Amino acid sequence: MPMKALTGNEAMAEAMRQINPDVVAAYPITPATEVVQLFASFVADGLVDTEFVAVESEHSAMSACIGASAAGGRVITSTSSQGLALMHEVLYIAAALRLPIVICEVNRSLSAPINIHCDHSDTMGSRESGWMHIFAEESQEAYDSIIQAMKIAEHVYLPMMVSTDGFIISHCMQRIDMLRDKEVKDFIGKYKPHHSLLLTDKPYTVGPLDLQDYYFEHKRQQIETMMNAAPVIKKVGREFGEKFGRYYGLFEEYKMRDADNVVIAAGSAAGTAKAAVEEAREKGMKAGLLRIRVMRPFPHKEIANALKDKKIISVLDRSDSMSTMGGPIFVEMKSALYDIKNHLPMCNYIYGLGGREIDVEDIIRVFKRGEVYKEKGIEKKIDFVGLRE
């Protein structure tokens, strides 16, 4: 397999090149600019057969993607932060029309105050749009996940975004074990759209008015599709592993077997947390990490099963839900664990907003506090890591 030193953005652009989509409609935005810029150069150099549509906004980018996908094309775009926010209303349309578009997303905080650095508030803001969503921990996973996302999306007919942490992953170089072009082509296979506007002998109407008498049924159908998506994500992750040696599931368990003091994290902080698990174990703590990979659909049953015997759960959130109930992962985790028999003590740490660093020592402190909470009960349900008081 060809090894290359690539940044997260370069890795995602390379995955796009190998997928060779029919249409890419995109608008550049920091820190995802390079994905679009590199892909535009692939088009200019004739390395892909893609129709590249340079649009005037992200709202138009996603709208053009929807048109191209409804026409039966294989479609990818890339964005970040305000760009994803500007796409917001059209994201719901892509999902409800069951168009398997893929977004190479780079996580960046939302304004205000304006900030170009990483947190997860952008994709968390889209978590009810009906898109499937993978948080990649690092560039290799981002590359692998874009390829899987294309296949998953086209199998279940739902759009999917794969996100990396802005700058931390998007701009840092890593050794990437790339697949050969043909391997990618064979893995994703030929796309069979459920409808195509270009097949004039089979005319259909896309996006018609749908009032009290049908909207509910169409939404129920969409809910069912999302319910059936998790097994497909698992199957494609396993198939990828069998072919190329790197296996992916809905979430990752790190040193979880005998752990009782568990941290939950998504994105690049999970890598930091793995180092913290090692150090915490050297200090005698039974530390473990459960990394959320698939955020949508949320693998609630599997996560509840993986955590049921643990003693303390600390959820790291790189955004807040502004619900006064903590970050979005914490809120989801509470829902996921409500139905299990024994009550699991769980607390929340908001960290890293606007790109604020989190390091190994920060997470070791979380584990240490977990040891105290295990014995004496949780003192602070929701706390902040790396914040000046």
Added chain:
Amino acid sequence: MKEGWKDLPIGCTIEKGGTSRDFKTGDWRSERPEFLKDKCNNCLLCFIYCPDDAILMKDDKVVGIDYDYCKGCGICEKVCTAKAIETKPER
């Protein structure tokens, strides 16, 4: 009987033409035009102006109103040259 969610085509699509026929808009109506056959001079202005194609015709003559689709906008009464359409409140 309308389809349940399991029987609908994927992606909120409509797979054939002419389906506006299945969408009975008559129940939007709050006022009901009534056709007075004896007064009608068959000028057909109501037929031309009706935005919902709800004026029923037979042998080039107006024979009534299609209440499945008439939304009760009242244009037919306004344009009628013979006072052959009277709008009454829908009960």
